[in-house]
Structures are given as C-alpha cells and as structure tokens.
Amino acid sequence: QSALTQPASLSVSPGQSITISCTGTSSDIGTYNLVSWYQQHPGKAPRLMIYEGTKRPSGISIRFSGSRSGNTASLTISEVQSEDEADYYCCSYAGNIAFWVFGGGTKLTVL
Amino acid sequence: QVQLQQSGPGLVKPSQTLSLTCTVSGVSMNSGSFYWSWIRQPAGKGLEWIGRLDISGNPDYNPSLKSRVTISADMSKNQFSLSLTSVTAADTAVYYCALEGRTRGERYFDYWGQGNLVTVSS
Numbered sequence: 001q002s003a004l005t006q007p008a009s010l011s012v013s014p015g016q017s018i019t020i021s022c023t024g025t026s027s028d029i030g031t032y033n034l035v036s037w038y039q040q041h042p043g044k045a046p047r048l049m050i051y052e053g054t055k056r057p058s059g060i061s062i063r064f065s066g067s068r069s070g071n072t073a074s075l076t077i078s079e080v081q082s083e084d085e086a087d088y089y090c091c092s093y094a095g096n097i098a099f100w101v102f103g104g105g106t107k108l109t110v111l
Numbered sequence: 112q113v114q115l116q117q118s119g120p121g122l123v124k125p126s127q128t129l130s131l132t133c134t135v136s137g138v139s140m141n142s143g144s145f146y147w148s149w150i151r152q153p154a155g156k157g158l159e160w161i162g163r164l165d166i167s168g169n170p171d172y173n174p175s176l177k178s179r180v181t182i183s184a185d186m187s188k189n190q191f192s193l194s195l196t197s198v199t200a201a202d203t204a205v206y207y208c209a210l211e212g213r214t215r216g217e218r219y220f221d222y223w224g225q226g227n228l229v230t231v232s233s
Contacts, residue, residue: 002157036219038158045207045223046158052216089158093218099171100160100211 003028003101004090011109017078020106022090023071028101030071034093037066037075040105041086049088050075077108085110113137115208115224122230123202129195129231133208133224140189141166146211147191148220149182151204159204163211164191198231205229 005023012018022029022037029035035053038046048057050066053073063078073092077084090103119131131149138144146163153159162172164182172180176195184191195202208224 034218038220045226046220047223048219048221051219057221091158091220096171097174099163099173102158102160104157 002104003094003098004092004103006088006090006103006106008104009107009109011111012077012080013111014080014082016080017076018080018108020075020077020088020090020108022073022075022092022103024073024092024094024101025071027098028071028092028094029068029073031095032093033068035066035068035073036091037064037073038089038091039084039086040089046089080110082110084108113210113222115210115222117206117208117224117227119206119227119229121228122232123198124233125199125231126197129193129198129202129206129229131193131206131208131227131229133191133193135189135191135210138210140184140186140191144213145222146171146213147182147184148209148211149193150207150209150220152207152226153201153204161193161195161206165213200231203229203231 037050040046053068054066087105094101114136116134143166148163149161164170179196181194205226209220210222
C-alpha cells in the first residue's frame with residue numbers, strides 16, 4: 001500500500017480539464033512543500049511534470065498545473081489531449097526517516 | 112545533456128543478491144549536485160523509493176528495505192550501484208536509477224535511467 005493516496009483511474013474527454021488528487025499526512029505533504037508529479041507512459045521512465053507543488057520545469061506545457069492545501073496536493077491538466085493519456089504519480093518528501101514517498105498512481109484515460 | 116544508463120542481470124534466484132549499476136554521463140558525480148537514487152516499480156504497481164547516496168558517502172535508505180540494501184559509488188567511473196540481498200519474488204520489479212537535486216529548489220527526480228526489469232525466480 002502506497003503512502004500517498006491517489007484515485008486509481010480517471011477518464012476525461014479531449015479538450016476538458018481533469019484534476020488528480022494526492023492525499024498524504026501531516027508527516028509529508030502537510031509539512032514539506034516538496035511535492036512533485038510524474039507522468040509515465042507505458043514502458044517508459046517517469047517524467048517530471050511539477051515540482052515544489054506548483055512549479056513547472058522548462059519544457060512542460062502550461063496546461064499542467066499543481067496546487068497544495070493541507071495534506072492534499074493536486075495536479076490539474078487543462079485542455080486535455082490524447083498524448084496526456086498516461087499514469088501519473090505524486091511524490092512527497094517525508095522527513096529524515098521515510099525520506100521520499102509516492103502515491104499509487106492514477107491511470108488517466110482520454111476518451 | 113545528463114543521461115543515465117543502467118546495466119545488470121534481468122533474472123536473479125531467490126535468496127541471492129540483486130546487483131545493478133547506473134552509469135552517469137553529462138555531469139560529474141564529483142560535482143556534488145545530486146543525490147544518486149534508486150527507485151523501483153513492481154509490475155502494475157506504483158513507485159517505491161529505495162534509497163540514495165551523495166558525495167559525502169552517507170546513504171539514506173527506505174526503512175522497509177534498509178536491512179537488505181546497499182548503495183555505493185565508483186567516482187572514477189562516474190557510476191553508482193544498488194545491491195539488494197536475500198531477494199524474494201516480492202522484489203521482482205522494474206528498477207530505476209535517478210538523480211535527485213541536492214540544492215534548494217531542485218529537490219525532485221529530474222533524470223532517470225531507462226529502467227531494468229529484474230525478475231526473481233528459480
């Protein structure tokens with residue numbers, strides 16, 4: 001069982017927006033502003049999409065945005081495109097014992 | 112650009128030791144810019160952080176794996192390695208090496224290896 005909780009699957013129509021939630025605890029998301037989100041296509045390595053909860057690395061579409069409130073982080077994808085169909089994982093720093101914890105992943109289907 | 116190339120066997124027998132190596136190019140491990148990390152992903156499941164090492168030589172490990180994991184580095188070859196002892200079928204997974212930034216504002220996994228599927232089976 002993963003330390004962070006994500007919905008196992010979501011579906012969305014092209015052009016619409018979708019938000020993926022990631023629920024942790026006061027020991028991880030609630031304390032550290034070190035939440036990152038990764039996109040993973042089948043057979044590929046994860047790709048960084050968001051870091052520090054809200055920041056986008058260079059080269060990542062502005063359609064991807066992140067937020068954090070309390071023990072929950074969220075990834076929003078606006079104007080969803082077929083290429084956004086992938087698995088998405090949240091990750092949070094969890095202190096000097098657990099260090100890094102991940103969510104179980106959300107499989108996003110573009111209808 | 113920074114690239115990570117993984118190598119190691121794809122099949123390990125139960126109770127034996129899993130060993131993987133990650134060769135870093137495009138940045139010197141002597142730069143001290145990164146933690147050198149290992150992350151794994153069982154088939155159809157989520158990611159699990161295994162541990163990391165930095166230039167100080169002090170490792171950090173996932174508490175659930177700490178008794179069986181060793182991460183080491185060969186700075187002369189710009190490589191770091193993972194050793195996982197006493198493996199069972201539960202250790203079957205795709206293993207990734209990754210670089211985690213060490214400085215403020217870079218605390219994330221930006222560079223990843225291609226992944227190695229390691230199957231534990233007799």
